[in-house]
Amino acid sequence: GEDVEQSLFLSVREGDSSVINCTYTDSSSTYLYWYKQEPGAGLQLLTYIFSNMDMKQDQRLTVLLNKKDKHLSLRIADTQTGDSAIYFCAESRTSNTGKLIFGQGTTLQVKP
Amino acid sequence: DTAVSQTPKYLVTQMGNDKSIKCEQNLGHDTMYWYKQDSKKFLKIMFSYNNKELIINETVPNRFSPKSPDKAHLNLHINSLELGDSAVYFCASSQVVRTYGGELFFGEGSRLTVL
Numbered sequence: 001g002e003d004v005e006q007s008l009f010l011s012v013r014e015g016d017s018s019v020i021n022c023t024y025t026d027s028s029s030t031y032l033y034w035y036k037q038e039p040g041a042g043l044q045l046l047t048y049i050f051s052n053m054d055m056k057q058d059q060r061l062t063v064l065l066n067k068k069d070k071h072l073s074l075r076i077a078d079t080q081t082g083d084s085a086i087y088f089c090a091e092s093r094t095s096n097t098g099k100l101i102f103g104q105g106t107t108l109q110v111k112p
Numbered sequence: 113d114t115a116v117s118q119t120p121k122y123l124v125t126q127m128g129n130d131k132s133i134k135c136e137q138n139l140g141h142d143t144m145y146w147y148k149q150d151s152k153k154f155l156k157i158m159f160s161y162n163n164k165e166l167i168i169n170e171t172v173p174n175r176f177s178p179k180s181p182d183k184a185h186l187n188l189h190i191n192s193l194e195l196g197d198s199a200v201y202f203c204a205s206s207q208v209v210r211t212y213g214g215e216l217f218f219g220e221g222s223r224l225t226v227l
Contacts, residue, residue: 035216040220040221041220041221042116042202042204042218042219042220042221043155043202043204043216043218044218045215045216048215086153088155098143098145098160098206098208098214098216099157099160099168100157100216101157102147102154102155102156104152104153104154105153105154105155107153
């Protein structure tokens with residue numbers, strides 16, 4: 001199937017770490033992505049990971065990929081109120097059409 | 113300068129009407145997309161064009177007809193609007209590279225409400 005699944009909501013306190021999880025079903029996924037959507041805006045790419053990597057770090061963001069379990073996570077260190085948004089996990093199965101399959105999005109609420 | 117711009121941002125209309133949403137990108141990308149985001153925030157691809165040629169056409173009713181007059185523009189026309197068409201429609205573009213799926217650049221969305 002085409003399912004990419006995420007939990008719908010996560011609430012953290014400012015300064016804590018946030019971990020957003022995603023599972024996907026297709027083992028042929030080539031790239032996996034995290035997009036961020038702020039209220040009233042389109043999605044913006046945060047980071048991506050190639051399927052032969054286990055981990056990628058980019059400043060406060062750490063992406064972990066467990067290909068065996070088809071599990072992807074995004075960790076945001078020192079979460080700020082500006083990180084409040086919806087986070088979408090997405091997978092790309094073929095690299096020549098740009099088609100992405102998105103999860104339902106996880107709403108991250110950061111409390112001061 | 114807005115990279116991917118869509119108009120209108122909001123559209124409220126009656127069932128049965130026909131409406132269009134326009135999209136333009138100034139990034140020089142070859143590929144453009146329409147995605148639909150429903151009330152539960154679920155985002156699903158509808159169409160994709162590469163250099164004015166249709167390359168992705170998901171299971172979408174025939175009432176939806178995309179048109180790409182050139183590679184910088186992708187419009188979406190919807191006939192005989194139904195209540196279930198109410199959603200936010202996102203246009204996106206990418207410069208697809210064979211070895212990498214390519215980052216999608218999204219517009220701000222067009223919220224369609226069908227009454």
